[in-house]
Amino acid sequence: MNILTPRPNPIVAALYTLRDLDVDVAVLHGPSGCGFRAARLLEEDGMKVVTTSMSEEDLIFGASDKLIEVLHEVDELFSPKTIGVVGSCVSMIIGENVKKAIVDSGLKDKAFFVEIHGCMGANTRGAIETLKAAMEFGLINENEFKRQEEMLLLATEVESNSGMAKSKYTRPSRGTELKVVADHIVNLLKENKRIAVILNAKKETAYLFADIPLAINLASKKYGGSVINVGNLSTDVGLLRIKRYAEDIKNNFGSNGITIDYISGGMDEYPIAGKNAIEYLKDKDFDLLVAVGIPQALPIIDKESIAVTNGPREVHPLEDRGYKYVTVEIASHSTVMGTREIVLSELGEAIRNAAGIQ
Amino acid sequence: MKQIAIYGKGGIGKSSISSNLSVNLASEGFEVLLIGCDPKSDSTINLFGGRRIDTVLDLYKKGITDPDKLIYEGYNGVKGVEVGGPAAGVGCAGRGILVALKTLNKDYYLEKGFDIIIYDVPGDVVCGGFAGPAREGYADEIYIVTSGEYLSVYAANNIAKGLFNLNVKMGGIIGNMRGIPSEEQKIKSYSEEIGSQLINAVERNPKIYESEIEGKTVLEKYPDDPLNLKFKDIGNKIINNKKAKVPNPTTDEKIRSIIGGFY
Structure with a gap:
């Protein structure tokens, strides 16, 4: 099926994966505007992102010399330990020999090439190619590569089975108004009901999504009811940086007196952690399920449920899955970059307002 | 295993x-894979x-990427592949080759035990x-491949410039x-001028195009013709060639003087 909806891009996925690998500088061999929104966000998260700013002239004559020059410049400017060079549509179509440029720059001990462009299918392909290049460069071992590759392929499957790659065109939507959702949650707690919250978040987005279980727990402390907390917060799985996210969030929960009842997996295991979470809750008694992060990776259960996503284009597919309410954390990405603690979420704020907590 | 690529001016006889x-x-006992890189897909036609044959890119479009299904066995057990590519005037044939x-x-070639892979590349490096x-x-x-x-020779020199820029080794020149007049000497002098060597030169011979009309190589149509010994000699020299090095392209004036000098 030819999907018309604009979707995440393999080049951007490659840049994010370089960030996950704690690479110091990403050099995008392409036009100055390629992936610029992602590039800006990633810079706020500490990784330097530069481009070779390819021009019309470079398309005609090739831009390997320019790439070498840029590599020298970033080496001087940022003294990086590692540099990831990422392909783009234009540089790959004209057949730039990036590997050779890296060797010729004399920086082959710190720079490696991710052979990717925008027309290579799902965004996860960009992540897989990056991990493969990182493995060949010696940043990760083969087992870690294979584990993550499997996760990424499962994530692709989730999107095509239950996410925005499910239909030809998916309209964006903001879903249910936050206040309606927040009032519903607080009212249930006031009625002394039991809420199960599953945090099934992808990597850094957890800093924002974790605010929702946090707010629900605070509201429960004030009004009663009870909460079962489940989260993909394992500190044993994944890259150092990703494990650090889980550690941070666990610490925040701890200092707010919140215990996590069940760890459903690691923060890059969201395609399978949702299943583990539902399995854990199978024989638990609760009145409402609140699933935040990647709810589309959760099996459907016969229980009143609320889904919180960060993708306006995930709303309709989630509604199709039978969630009573689906709502969107619209600002999720810009707020989590560079943080080391849970940041305020819109739904979390709405719950605090509804519960009168500050 | 040795991998070689054949470059040269368009129409000079690279595919022949x-x-x-x-x-x-x-026929000397080597396992050979001939990869035609021209979007016109005519490099291997004389093997079949x-x-x-179906091209790699046509099959790729249908989702077939298993190398076993892309390679065909032709005359004398030579394996042939055509890269294929877009019709004239559309798309990007260069991307297709990549x-x-x-x-x-390469892993696949090694696994299959080929002795030599020959890439027949269209025209100059474009x-x-x-x-x-x-x-x-x-x-x-x-x-x-060049004539005198x-x-x-100008096109050959342009390719040599490309090889110099890319820091790629050149095994030698094959004369066609x-x-x-004095054609072999002209080609030989040019080869030496750029620091390379003349492997051998094939004379103009109607048996080549007579064979091609029937979609055959000379070996298939005229198995006993001495021309085949020439090709065997070129083949053996390539297999045993240890003198490959990056060429030093020369100037246009120098080419004119080398070629003119023999008249």
Whole structure:
């Protein structure tokens, strides 16, 4: 099926994966505007992102010399330990020999090439190619590569089975108004009901999504009811940086007196952690399920449920899955970059307002 | 295993040389894979009695990427592949070459036990994609086919410039002569001028095009013709060639004086 909806891009996925690998500088061999929104966000998260700013002239004559020059410049400017060079549509179509440029720059001990462009299918392909290049460069071992590759392929499957790659065109939507959702949650707690919250978040987005279980727990402390907390917060799985996210969030929960009842997996295991979470809750008694992060990776259960996503284009597919309410954390990405603690979420704020907590 | 790429001016006879070379190497007992990189898909046609095999890129479009299904066995056991590509005037043939070569790949060649891989590359080096076969991991050395005519040598020199820029080794020059005076000496002097060597030069011979009309190599149509010994000699020299090095391209004036000097 030819999907018309604009979707995440393999080049951007490659840049994010370089960030996950704690690479110091990403050099995008392409036009100055390629992936610029992602590039800006990633810079706020500490990784330097530069481009070779390819021009019309470079398309005609090739831009390997320019790439070498840029590599020298970033080496001087940022003294990086590692540099990831990422392909783009234009540089790959004209057949730039990036590997050779890296060797010729004399920086082959710190720079490696991710052979990717925008027309290579799902965004996860960009992540897989990056991990493969990182493995060949010696940043990760083969087992870690294979584990993550499997996760990424499962994530692709989730999107095509239950996410925005499910239909030809998916309209964006903001879903249910936050206040309606927040009032519903607080009212249930006031009625002394039991809420199960599953945090099934992808990597850094957890800093924002974790605010929702946090707010629900605070509201429960004030009004009663009870909460079962489940989260993909394992500190044993994944890259150092990703494990650090889980550690941070666990610490925040701890200092707010919140215990996590069940760890459903690691923060890059969201395609399978949702299943583990539902399995854990199978024989638990609760009145409402609140699933935040990647709810589309959760099996459907016969229980009143609320889904919180960060993708306006995930709303309709989630509604199709039978969630009573689906709502969107619209600002999720810009707020989590560079943080080391849970940041305020819109739904979390709405719950605090509804519960009168500050 | 040795991987070589054949470059040269358009129409100079790269495909004739490549296919005749391939079948003669096969009759010497070598496992040969001939990869035609021209989007016109006519490099291997003389291995298959004039039949055009399915191209890698046509099959790729249908989702077929298993190398076993992309390679066909032709005359004398030579394996043939056509990269294929877009119709004239559309798309990007250079990108096509890069994608096709990646689909085939060196690990597969090693696994299949080939002794020699021959890339027959169209025309001069025209874009990054056409230089693909000359990259690390692909051809170990490049051979340029030329006649003794000025424009052909000029094109050869242009390719030598490309090899120099890309820091790619050149194995030598294969002459494909048109019958001009002192032609072999002209080609030989040019080869030495750029620090390379003349492997051998094939004379103009009607048996080559008589065979091609029937979609055959000379070995298939005229198995006992001495021309085959020439191709065997070229093949053996390539297999045993230890003198490949990056060429030093020369100037236009120098080419004119070399070629003019023999008149």
